[in-house]
Amino acid sequence: MEAFAALVDALVYTRSRNAKLAKIAAYLRETPDPDRGWALAALTDGLDFPAVKSSTIRGLLTERVDPVLYALSRDYVGDTAETASLLWPEPIGQVAPPPTVSEAVAALSAMTRASVAIDLAHLLDRLDDSGRYALLKLATGAMRIGISARLAKVAFAQAFAVGIDDVEEYWHGQTAPYAPLFDWAANGAAPPDTEALPLFRPFMLAHPLDETVIDMAEYTAEWKWDGIRVQIVHVNGETRVYSRSGDDISGTFPEIAGAMQIPCVLDGELLVRGSHQGGAAGGDTQGGAASFNALQQRLGRKTVSKAMLSEYPAFVRLYDLLIAEGEDWRPHAWEQRRAALEAFVPRLDPARFDISGVIPATSLDELAEIRSRARDEAIEGVMLKRRDSPYVAGRRAGLWYKWKRDPLLIDCVLMYAQRGSGKRSSFYSDFTFGCWNGDPDAGAELLPVGKAYFGFTDEELKWLDQHIRTHTLARFGPVRETDKSLVFEVAFDSVHTSKRHKSGVAMRFPRISRIRRDKPAHEADRLDALKALISD
Numbered sequence: 001m002e003a004f005a006a007l008v009d010a011l012v013y014t015r016s017r018n019a020k021l022a023k024i025a026a027y028l029r030e031t032p033d034p035d036r037g038w039a040l041a042a043l044t045d046g047l048d049f050p051a052v053k054s055s056t057i058r059g060l061l062t063e064r065v066d067p068v069l070y071a072l073s074r075d076y077v078g079d080t081a082e083t084a085s086l087l088w089p090e091p092i093g094q095v096a097p098p099p100t101v102s103e104a105v106a107a108l109s110a111m112t113r114a115s116v117a118i119d120l121a122h123l124l125d126r127l128d129d130s131g132r133y134a135l136l137k138l139a140t141g142a143m144r145i146g147i148s149a150r151l152a153k154v155a156f157a158q159a160f161a162v163g164i165d166d167v168e169e170y171w172h173g174q175t176a177p178y179a180p181l182f183d184w185a186a187n188g189a190a191p192p193d194t195e196a197l198p199l200f201r202p203f204m205l206a207h208p209l210d211e212t213v214i215d216m217a218e219y220t221a222e223w224k225w226d227g228i229r230v231q232i233v234h235v236n237g238e239t240r241v242y243s244r245s246g247d248d249i250s251g252t253f254p255e256i257a258g259a260m261q262i263p264c265v266l267d268g269e270l271l272v273r274g275s276h277q278g279g280a281a282g283g284d285t286q287g288g289a290a291s292f293n294a295l296q297q298r299l300g301r302k303t304v305s306k307a308m309l310s311e312y313p314a315f316v317r318l319y320d321l322l323i324a325e326g327e328d329w330r331p332h333a334w335e336q337r338r339a340a341l342e343a344f345v346p347r348l349d350p351a352r353f354d355i356s357g358v359i360p361a362t363s364l365d366e367l368a369e370i371r372s373r374a375r376d377e378a379i380e381g382v383m384l385k386r387r388d389s390p391y392v393a394g395r396r397a398g399l400w401y402k403w404k405r406d407p408l409l410i411d412c413v414l415m416y417a418q419r420g421s422g423k424r425s426s427f428y429s430d431f432t433f434g435c436w437n438g439d440p441d442a443g444a445e446l447l448p449v450g451k452a453y454f455g456f457t458d459e460e461l462k463w464l465d466q467h468i469r470t471h472t473l474a475r476f477g478p479v480r481e482t483d484k485s486l487v488f489e490v491a492f493d494s495v496h497t498s499k500r501h502k503s504g505v506a507m508r509f510p511r512i513s514r515i516r517r518d519k520p521a522h523e524a525d526r527l528d529a530l531k532a533l534i535s536d
Contacts, residue, residue, distance in 0.1 A: 001098045001127065003031060004039050005134035011145045020147065024155035029186075035101040037177025040156065042138045044149040046176050051111040052120060052139040057084050060121055064089050075478060078425030081136035084124075088132055091125035098126050101138075102177075108139050144421050149245075150394075160185035168202040168393050170194060172246055198235040200242040201265055201322055202393035206383060206400035214364065214401070219384045220334070221359040221367050224402055225317055226292045226380040226493070226508075227271040228299070232316060234260045241270075252301050253314050259352035263325050264344070267391075268318035269356070271295060271378060289317070289378035292508055293496030317356045318345060322391060330391040337391065367403075374405055380493065381405045407491035408533055409513060410435070411524045413446055414486040417468045418479045420453060427461055428468040428480065429453055431512070433488050435503070435530050440522040446484055447503040449530060450492070455512030464515070487516035487524050495533050505530055 007027045014020050024043070028036050041047045057080055061070045065087050074083045099107065104123060111119050120139070124132050137143050153171060157164040162185045173194040174181050183189040229244040239257040241250045250257040253270065274290035290312075297312050298304065321329050321341040329337045345355045359382060361367035371382050381404035389399040412433035420429035430453040438444030456464065467486060474481040491513040498506035505527070 001101055001104055001131050001134065003027065004035070004042075004101050004138075005127070005130040007039070008134040008137060008143075008145060009130050011147060015146075017151070020151065021155045021158055024147070024152060025159035028156060028159040033179060033182055034177035037179065037182060038101045038105045040152060040178060041176035043143060043147050043152045045141060045143070047105070047138065048141060049108040049111065049139050051113055051116040052108060054080050054140060056116055056120065057081070057136060057140075060084070060117060060124075061087060078419040078478075079421060081133055081140065081142070082425070084136055085129045085132035088124055088129070095125050098128075098131055099123065104135055104138070142421075146423065156181075156185065165202075165393050166191070172200040173197055196236055198233040198238045198240040200231060200233065200240075200246040203229060203231065203244060203267065204320070204391050204393065204400060205395040206402040207395055207397065209384065209401040209403040212401060214384060216361065216363050216367070218388075219386055219401075220338075221361050222319070222356050222383050222385070223359065223374070223379050224381040224383045224404065225269040225271060225289065225356065226378050227269040227289070227295055227317075230256075230268060230270040230316060231322075232256065232260055232264070232266045232268070234263050234265075252298060252304060254304065255309060256314055256316060256352055259349040262344075262347060263323075265322040265324075266316070266318055266341075267320040267322060268316040268353075270314060270316055272298065272312045272314055274378065291378060291494065291496055293494075293498070293506065313351075315352050315354065317354055319356050320391060332390065333388040334385050334391075335387045371403060371405060379405070404493075407493060407513075408495070409489055409491055410530055410533075411516060411519065412449060412488050412490050413484050413521045413524045414482055414488060415446055415448060415484065416479050416481055417464075424461075427465045429461055429465070431464075431488070433490060435525050435527045436522075437503075437527045439526075444526075447527060448501070449503045449505055449527070450490060450507040450510040452488075452490065452510045452512050455491070456515065460515060484521050487519040487521055488512050489514040489516055495530055497534060503527060505534065 004027075007023060010023050011020055014023065028040065031039065038047070058070070061084050070083070070087060073087060074080060077083045077086070107119060107123055123135060127135060137145070153167050154164055156162075157167045167181075167185075170181060170184070170192045173192055180189070180192045184191045230249070231242045233240045233242065239250065239260045240248055241253055241256050243249050256270070271289040272295045274288055274294070294312055295314075298308065298314060301308070318341060320334075321337050321344060323329060324340065324344055329340055332340075341355060345353060359367065359370060361370055367382060367384075374381075381402060384401040384403065386399045389396075392399070412435055414431055415434045416432040417428040418430040418432075419425055420427055430451065432448050432451045434446035434448045436444045437447050468480055468482055471482045471485060472480045473483055489512075490507075490510050492507040492510040494508040495505050496508070497504060500506070
């Protein structure tokens with residue numbers, strides 16, 4: 001556990017991506033099985049210990065230290081695990097030596113709600129402050145040390161000089177502590193056999209278009225639909241629906257899983273049928289898709305009622321064909337995959353599957369004009385795909401580009417702020433903002449309309465943190481209410497009606513576009529101006 005704690009500690013204070021990769025790779029090479037496998041699972045959010053909650057840690061601390069001291073320390077530090085690791089009292093008497101990562105995982109897995117208070121305390125007594133911090137981060141599944149699952153996989157590839165594409169291909173058929181994966185990469189064994197399993201394959205991703213100059217003769221364009229990217233896999237009579245992150249969401253969308261009977265791997269956008277059937281701008285005649293807000297009614301549900309299936313019927317608008325009836329189409333050019341997909345789609349249930357149409361644009365200027373008119377609620381922008389590009393995992397320069405439509409903008413007033421996590425745990429960086437529900441000079445009130453925690457620079461974050469500390473009106477636990485004096489220009493993709501919010505609206509992807517220090521708060525936008533942008 002000491003080596004893992006040292007790795008976690010080093011990663012917290014390492015900013016360079018390459019340096020992080022080197023530290024993880026060295027740990028994976030030098031640490032024996034199965035410790036390195038459990039550590040890798042922790043770094044990629046592959047572990048879950050249901051008995052250990054943040055409330056459990058708070059309870060243990062308030063039993064051992066002054067509750068007021070804990071509350072003040074937690075508020076200052078901004079992270080429960082770090083606060084607990086520093087405040088935990090030294091044990092009295094002899095204690096067992098520090099556990100290995102494997103021993104810690106076994107102990108955490110065996111804990112129940114009835115035993116966790118005693119068993120977790122015993123583990124913490126065996127560790128120093130760095131070990132306690134690493135253990136609690138591992139136990140709660142909230143590492144937040146600047147390591148993505150992708151970065152950890154790249155480090156794995158570097159550690160053993162294997163291809164990252166191969167790592168991605170074999171990864172999803174394995175479970176922690178990944179013994180077959182390490183045996184292949186570190187010991188030269190045969191790669192794990194994944195052919196007979198309905199496994200997730202890594203998605204091909206796109207770069208933002210930005211100022212890139214392209215020749216439309218070499219690219220094709222299609223709409224970027226505003227749902228969630230999914231992969232449908234049917235192998236050996238079993239169908240799985242995977243999200244972009246590789247999570248199995250088949251149970252949430254049983255009508256999609258049940259409609260696929262042909263062996264294949266397909267890439268597409270999961271959408272919900274809309275009540276309207278109008279087409280999008282620029283000649284597209286598909287339509288039929290509701291806003292993301294409608295799809296959100298289905299997301300995250302473990303059980304789906306018949307009423308929900310009827311009111312929000314799901315379908316997939318297909319983008320690409322990866323594998324069909326044993327043939328791997330990924331090495332082929334997009335044009336060949338597209339032709340194969342067009343031949344494949346008529347064999348599918350038309351109520352559940354259709355194909356994303358190509359936009360008939362012959363120049364980038366023409367596409368820009370079409371894109372500028374696209375305000376269909378289910379369209380997020382356009383995609384540009386090189387006609388000769390194979391389907392390769394991750395983002396590869398020059399192959400696929402995404403060109404999102406211009407965001408909507410509105411001026412809002414800062415209302416509340418909360419500390420962030422990880423590197424931002426000492427800064428107020430999560431902001432709730434609102435619009436006036438009438439004329440503020442006539443007594444109107446601010447109603448919260450959104451929350452954002454990005455869109456500003458590090459220097460602006462420092463300024464905002466100082467502003468919040470000097471303009472606090474009240475405190476509610478970790479949240480500070482500020483005076484209503486600072487205006488944000490907020491960018492967002494769309495806005496929809498919402499019964500869950502007092503304002504009656506919910507924003508899609510809000511982010512801070514500008515800090516309007518020049519604008520008086522009473523000149524911020526009214527709620528009616530935001531509601532006028534609702535497209536559903």
